[in-house]
Amino acid sequence: MNHNLALTDEALLTIEKPERYIGNEVNSVIKDKGQIDIRFAFCFPDVYEIGMSHLGIQILYGMFNSYSDVWCERVYSPWMDMDALMRDKNIPLFALESQDPVKDFDFLGFTIQYEMCYTNILQVLDLSGIPLKSDDRTWDDPIVIGGGPCTYNPEPIADFFDIFYIGEGETRYRELFDLYKDTKKKGISREDFLHEAAKIPGIYVPSFYEVRYKGDGTIDSMNPVFDDIPRTIKKEMCTDLSHEFYPTKPVVPYIKITQDRVVLEIMRGCIRGCRFCQAGQLYKPLREKDVEYLKKIAIEALENTGYEEISLSSLSSSDYSKLPELIDFLIKSCNEKKINISLPSLRIDAFSLDVMSKVQDVKKSSLTFAPEAGTQRMRDVINKGLTEEDILRGSHEAFLGGWNKVKLYFMLGLPTETDEDIYGIGDIANKVAVEYFETVPKEKRGGRTIDIVASTSFFVPKPFTPFQWAPMNTKEEFLDKANKTRKGIMSQLNQKHIKYNWHEADASMMEGIFARGDRKLCDVILKAYEKGCVFDAWSEYFNFEKWMDTFKECGVDPFFYTTRQRADDEIFPWDLIDCGVTKAFLLREWKNALAGKKSMNCRQGCLGCGAASYGVGVCTESKVNA
Template sequence: MNEKLALSDEILLSISKPERYIGGEVNSAVKDLSDIKIRFAFCFPDVYEIGMSHLGIQILYGLFNEYEDVWCERVFSPWSDMDSIMRENDIPLFALESQDPIKGFDFLGFTLQYEMCYTNILQVLDLSGVAIYSKDRTWDDPIVIGGGPCSYNPEPIADFFDLFYIGEGETKYRELFDLYEKAKDEGLSREEFLFQCSQINGIYVPSLYDISYKEDGTIKAITPVREGVPSVVKKELCLDLTNAYYPMKPVMPFIRVTQDRVVMEVMRGCIRGCRFCQAGQLYRPLRERDVKKLEEYAITLLKNTGYEEISLSSLSTSDYTGLNELLEFLIDYCNEHKVNISLPSLRIDAFSLDVMSKVQDVKKSSLTFAPEAGSQRMRNVINKGLTEEDILRGAHEAFVGGWNKVKLYFMLGLPGETSEDIEGIGDIANKIAVEYFETVPKEKRNGRTIEIVASTSFFVPKPFTPFQWAPMNTKEEFLDKASITRKGIMAQLNQKHIKYNWHEANASMLEGILARGDRKLSTVIYNVYKRGCIFDAWSEHFKNDIWLEEMEKASLDPMFYVKRERTKDEILPWDMIDCGVSKEFLWREWETSKKGVVSPNCRQSCMGCGGANYGVGICFQPKTGVN
């Protein structure tokens, strides 16, 4: 544990989970300040347990600390009890490793994983004593930089950031650090440094772009304010995933976190092309890590952490071509060393169930299916590539294998959805129950019966997906659809075996506003924060009324962001960013979705999305023409 602590024993004993704030964990980086030219505070703007589960932070934390002249430390959003104490006692927010105030750092970096954390960003800036608006900062403030999925439409929070890093972090940070050291040595102004940052591929500097609007509220033009500023910022991609940096000594948290296991990323990207999925577009093209390298990683990571579970991470692990070979190795090694293997993101088919039978212990946990929509028509609209026959065959195989708990995930509010599509959710849950009773004879049930949990979330259109132009449902429409779903389930013969959960509608609407929002929303975000909104992603802290009041005060109509279908020629708030997938391809897929036509996946046939421009991965592998 740290010898020097920013908080007194009295404070630590008065708050929940003081381990969130003391640092000193195994594998955390401690350096001699005399060798350091750049101090980087890396923030996940949520509580410690969630931030410490994020692989991206572990990768960049480890990478930055490999540099002799850089010390990267961690900071998270203080929970509400700690937030109050810090304000009452004028305690500045500090980094875990050194316990030094964030205000004295060179960089404050945020990973932006979900829109509902935006007020937490302001909380971190405020508690750190860093000017909230970038225009008010001087060299006495850190350079505030954001990255991650939400940086692909950074506009609602653009006024609070100096820089955004667009793309995968392994490639350009060293160049950025070198530029910073040079700017400091040469005595450059902050403004000149930011301009020079704009010359690095993948770095978006919001203050260097002027946004003008038409009378109807849509964007008229996005214009660089200075010659030499690129009109479009192209995402950075890690071209050689196998030889890219990977953290062999991840920081070991003191308390149980959401992902309490070794996480091994087997690939990036996805071949499937689901039209609602932002990650599937942002991380194109699919790139795989070499199996032999992953086998080495597994042994080293388990030795360096002492974890008793290893998880294979990707968007669709079943599509990793080396999965069989990797699992053969892991099953032998993990059985010998009493380590569990976790396999999220598997497609439920005979192969996957066979794999799960080998890796799961005798007590079978629940199986997860994600049909996403209740009817085949809607699954075709969203390009899910999963038929009812696939689902029932998977369920059959699972029941034969001894499983009796099934989780089903669906979305409500998908483009073009009808009542029949929604009622299909109850139908498919019932058919799975019927499949169980037909597959497992009474004498083999051992007193157990089928348990099905159907969960629905509300569809939120995201930038850089074919549905970025789609209208979104209102809160009232969402709740009506949840009611139809519930009635549909209650009408089923096997309803007593089916449980139904649904998501909070107000939070989904706000997520939709922020996901496709523009710079006008920064005033709203600032004002709701000033009125006490933080931890909006936590339902017990979410204050929807305040958000609506502040939107009204700013003369902004939520329905402008939510309900409106965008036209082909509209300039979208994120059009200054190139995610590697062309707008033309996304529009083609939007039009194709309206016809209910399924597009092939990347292994079957190339759809010309633009990912091939990076010259790597799936784009340059032979096409099979089959699923």
């Protein structure tokens, strides 16, 4: 198949990493345009290396291309050098596989994983020549659709999308495509197509919902403008993951990307119930994949890609009930072929350490703990079931096994936090160092010593978590807390073995504004983009001052979304979405947090969060109901 590139060789030679734009990678799908009814451009609104590492696109790319009437292609945000070249030479943004302009496609789908990518969505629309606002589009433009975790509060970007798909993509796309084909045959209007689409479960068409505000800026009501579309949109969810499509021929890039390996998703959801964690609520209930199915998939994917590493993907791998069997199988089949196994998100216990010593080079790798908070009181508030004893016991076992690098992750700015909680971060790091010196006698250290890296990120309250009611710290408070943490670490006996990293406060504040924002932010985002804000997720391009000026110009108070304490009965912008977990449950958990009360995990007993309504996964395991 001849591969006509959208860019000339001369143009490609003027930009860094031209491989981002030429397509034709191993396992990418080329189809005959004459045989296709629907063309779908799938966009990850960030640079190629980040977007190519995303499992969700690989799943839907493979699934859509398994339909004989659909051709799905990929598109990513052009990096700044390429962006300038396209504007200068008037080259429209194109999809990688066919190199055809995105504007000529039927659908342009975005997966929205991170709030700081919002201006990149506008960059992609703009470079494609697609009107930025859905109201201005006609049948000459693609249907612009958004999915992914950020669409659980889609309101800050509602004006830019025709449709949001709420939930897991495997369930309803076929129905949407059939409706689209039918619509095109009948020649009905774009508006009528969207009206019919809004009746499909999981499909949210923001232009058909009207928001009214109270005098204080909070929401008074959100109602559909038609009687035949739902009041709330319930998330879509796969009920049997072992029989859903899973890609065993993922696209293999030419250049090194962030996650260069086969990714094996072993389950979805989590039983843990950490109160700050959005994913834990959105992907409830926990659903496991059948272990025999996983073995088969793993071998196929390794054969089809030539990758030398396989990684298990889930929110908490240790909770997968057949983990020992799966890992034994992988160790046997991967060792012969010199394939590495990486196991993120394990709880550090004797079993995990045993496994890790079998699959990792202990000398090189470091052990990761996420205590999230410096004191047990604070860990109880966030319902993080990890005690100091767990950390020290895990460290002790690890030091005996030859590890000497430890990473510790914490959050600053959690609800009810005090100075004691902040100084506790240094205490834990110091205790881990002490554990090392007590566990490994001098003569056994072989010239090595303990290396501890403590990192803090700033807490951002997210929708559909018990902390959605919580006020967020200001940038100044965050930096003050980072300073206290640093002082606390420097006052420790073993401070020279402890390195401290912290996050940027500006970006965290913006993330907090977008996370709990409403439709008033659409204008702010549009204006900021017009002033040149793009790649906000990259510190070298993020311009906080420009954003703050834009808020002022638009007459929108950014602190309304961050530092304000919410009333128990406030209507939130995301209340028209039902993620399966009830607001009453989240409120109960918020009150438990303020009282410092822990809750059990889903395998210990049911807390009645509402997710059992899906009738699958951990909710159906026989156990005593609380």
